[in-house]
Amino acid sequence: MSQFTQLPKSSQLNEFTTLELAQALMERLSISPNDWHRLKSNRNSRASEQIAAALVYLLNNQPQEALARLEQASGWLDRSISAPPCPSHGEKR
Incomplete structure (x- = not known):
C-alpha cells in the first residue's frame, strides 16, 4: 500500500492555479517565528x-x-550545511 493518497478528480484544488497551489504549499511549509528555535536544525523541515x-x-x-x-x-x-547560531544568543550588553 502506498504512503501517498490520491485526491479525487473532482477535487476543489482544480479551482486554483498551479502557482497558487505552490504558494499555499510554501506558506504551509515555511517555519514560523514561533517554531524557529525548535525547527531551525530539522533537516526535513x-x-x-x-x-x-x-x-x-x-x-x-x-x-x-x-x-x-x-x-x-x-x-x-x-x-553539507547547518543552521547558523541565533543572532540574539550570546550578545554582550
Whole structure:
C-alpha cells in the first residue's frame, strides 16, 4: 500500500492555479517565528521549506532563484550545511 493518497478528480484544488497551489504549499511549509528555535536544525523541515520556495520561483520563471533554493535543500539533506547560531544568543550588553 502506498504512503501517498490520491485526491479525487473532482477535487476543489482544480479551482486554483498551479502557482497558487505552490504558494499555499510554501506558506504551509515555511517555519514560523514561533517554531524557529525548535525547527531551525530539522533537516526535513528546512529542505521542504526550500523546495517549496524553489517551486514558486520556477513557476514565476525565475530559474536561477529556484536553483539556489534547490541547492540549499540539497545541502540540508546531504548535511553539507547547518543552521547558523541565533543572532540574539550570546550578545554582550
